[in-house]
Amino acid sequence: MSILISNLTKHYTKNQAENPTLSISNLAIEDGDAVAIVGKSGSGKSTLLNLIAGIVTPESGQIVVKGTDITRLSESKRDLFRAENIGYVFQTFNLIQGLSALENVLLAMNFCGKVKQPEARAKILLERVGLGEKLHKKPSQLSVGEQQRVAQARAIANEPHIILADEPTANLDDKNTEVVMNLLEEFSRENGRILILVTHEKEVAERFPKQLELESINQSVGR
Numbered sequence: 001m002s003i004l005i006s007n008l009t010k011h012y013t014k015n016q017a018e019n020p021t022l023s024i025s026n027l028a029i030e031d032g033d034a035v036a037i038v039g040k041s042g043s044g045k046s047t048l049l050n051l052i053a054g055i056v057t058p059e060s061g062q063i064v065v066k067g068t069d070i071t072r073l074s075e076s077k078r079d080l081f082r083a084e085n086i087g088y089v090f091q092t093f094n095l096i097q098g099l100s101a102l103e104n105v106l107l108a109m110n111f112c113g114k115v116k117q118p119e120a121r122a123k124i125l126l127e128r129v130g131l132g133e134k135l136h137k138k139p140s141q142l143s144v145g146e147q148q149r150v151a152q153a154r155a156i157a158n159e160p161h162i163i164l165a166d167e168p169t170a171n172l173d174d175k176n177t178e179v180v181m182n183l184l185e186e187f188s189r190e191n192g193r194i195l196i197l198v199t200h201e202k203e204v205a206e207r208f209p210k211q212l213e214l215e216s217i218n219q220s221v222g223r
């Protein structure tokens with residue numbers, strides 16, 4: 001079992017303590033799983049991804065990822081753990097504005113040094129998402145959909161075991177949705193990887209063997 005969440009609560013402010021954003025007693029995601037997370041706006045889907053990535057920490061509970069309870073790691077150890085094990089496509093991309101598409105992908109790779117010949121791999125991935133001609137463009141020179149595809153390439157660059165994707169097709173047309181979903185699905189099928197993807201799009205969710213309605217696992221009431 002590769003991700004095991006138990007007795008988790010997350011609240012953003014003290015006065016939410018009685019009524020947290022997220023309260024999950026048990027959630028297990030196994031190696032090889034591909035899961036679409038769906039649910040109402042504000043129901044906590046991004047928060048759940050951020051908790052699994054160790055970007056935010058819960059007030060209580062355990063999040064065991066590949067045998068490590070990441071809630072017990074220091075912030076710097078969580079950053080390294082994430083770089084080595086998790087690829088994250090953020091809803092808002094989080095690209096570094098001063099760097100080119102290629103440099104954005106390389107930055108993630110150089111941080112943990114896991115991949116040999118990072119530049120060759122970064123170029124192949126950017127070509128794969130249709131950006132071979134735009135390697136040296138900065139985010140401000142790219143369309144929103146192109147920025148989303150850079151974020152996609154960056155997320156899988158380090159060959160992570162777990163891929164978290166927050167609305168990765170929200171800004172894409174049908175053709176690029178297909179490119180991005182094919183890339184994610186193909187990548188996640190190898191080596192028992194886990195793909196967890198948040199989406200509002202019914203057609204995207206229906207591609208997944210498992211769909212998880214967040215409200216069905218979040219026991220927090222009256223949110």
Ligand SMILES: Nc1ncnc2c1ncn2[C@@H]1O[C@H](COP(=O)(O)OP(=O)(O)OP(=O)(O)O)[C@@H](O)[C@H]1O
Nearest residue numbers: 012013021039040041042043044045046047048091
């Ligand atoms: N950093 C934060 N500080 C305070 N409240 C936050 C923070 N991040 C999220 N929240 C609140 O937590 C709740 C869940 O937010 P979250 O972004 O996880 O929802 P979501 O299901 O991903 O929504 P959407 O589908 O609109 O992206 C919301 O009520 C939101 O306002």
